[in-house]
Amino acid sequence: MFGHLTEIVVPRSHEVIDYCCEMLLDNSDLAGAVDKVVANKYLKTMMVDWLNKTFVYCATIEERDAYFQYQIAEGHVYACIDLPVSLVNYAMHLIKIRVFNLLKGSDLSRDELSEALILANQILDWVNVLLIEICQHDLLVNEKSSQSLKLHVSAQNLAFDCERLRSSLSEWMRGLLLAVQQNRYDPCAYPTIRHSNFGLWISHKGPLFLADRVELTVLDGLLNDIDDGVRQLNASLHEGPVLAGILKRLNEHVSHAVWVLGNIANEMLNEEKGRDPLTRLYNRRYLDTIMRYEATYNLKNGTRFGLLMIDIDFFKQINDRYGHDNGDRVLAQLAEILTQQVRAGDFVFRLGGEEFLVILSDVDQAVTKKIGEKIREFIEQYEFQIHDQCVLTLTVSIGVAIYDGHPDYNRTIKLSDAALYQAKENGRNRLVVAKQEVDAYA
Helix, strand or coil: CHHHHHHHHHHHHHHHHHHHHHHHHHCCCCHHHCCHHHHHHHHHHHHHHHHHHHCCCCCCHHHHHHHHHHHHHHHHHHHHCCCCHHHHHHHHHHHHHHHHHHHHCCCCCHHHHHHHHHHHHHHHHHHHHHHHHHHHHHHHHHHHHHHHHHHHCCHHHHHHHHHHHHHHHHHHHHHHHHHHHCCCCCHHHCCCHHHCHHHHHHHHHHHHHCCCCHHHHHHHHHHHHHHHHHHHHHHCCCCHHHHHHHHHHHHHHHHHHHHHHHHHHHHHHHHHCCECCCCCCECHHHHHHHHHHHHHHHHHHCCCCEEEEEEECCHHHHHHHHCHHHHHHHHHHHHHHHHHHCCCCCEEEEEECCEEEEEECCCCHHHHHHHHHHHHHHHHHCCEEEECCEEECCCEEEEEEECCCCCCCHHHHHHHHHHHHHHHHCCCCCEEECCCCCCCCC
16 A cells, blocks of 8 residues: 555655645745745755655665654754744645545545555654654754853853943944044945844844843844934935934934843843852842742642751861962852752852852752752862862861741741751761751652
């Protein structure tokens, strides 16, 4: 039966794909997802080749493996051109319609037709599921990479970029106004703003660093408005009244863009205040917000969260002996250790000096104590690099407390702080659990 499918579908695969692409591009909801030039130049050829290979019978295990790998590779290609899942589903629906019509118009007997329709449906359904799975996997991987990229771009650097763009854009506008006023404006000296530093940043870096922010949409719209204004300016250089109106609108668009960039820079700098500049950990700025969220979540879900209050033992002696610069190196290395030793859903803060706080999500007292002991033992055995020829070892004391459901979640911080004090009193390099009554872990 597979041979019948190949004989009927493959010779007319161009018709199937032409119909599919025509219907896709005529659909107002989906046409924007695929560029017509791309569809006609590349997508049709790819899809015809894919359809031909989809309806080829695989007799051996090796051929079936190659068939499977080919379909996976096709899924990666469609993911690269960012085809939405809805479009893949709709395209497969259209292909099914055309393939079924080809089969119904063939000279197959009734029984053969029934078998061929069932087989074609199974093949296309299986391939569709596989393609969508690959597309969604690649989308997830890409999203994780994008998030990782954002995390590696500090808010301070982003604020600096915005300030640099503001300066560049303002200087561009001043130069343009001066050139027009002095009758020395040369259109060749003022190419479209999209190809300036400002335009290139908005087009290429903006979508990566400002994704899903309304400011990016606003800036992109202003970019188009400014370019439209420049084109109007070039066409109306000798029309005084019209020229004045164009320059006024251009200046308004540029001023708006400068204002938006300034707001982003200020927001990034405020966000940077929530990070400790030395360790890049959260500081006290976000502590209340995160504690409130965790308390609310735990009350709704009947769970608990734990706190580890951590302090480096005899840290003053490290500063006195090795200097404050090396003391800072120790703090930075300890911050990295804490980040690596906790889970993805936990939070690490530097409260100040040599004191750190870890919020462990969704744990009971036993688990909190276990994680705390693991951290303490790891630090005790770790060699901190001071410089190329010098390493040192140190210890920490840890106070443990569990959120007990009390509306005042700050009580838990005080309990962990008291437990830390007790650990210091008991000789340091140890973990002490706060004395508190906690309901059974839900």
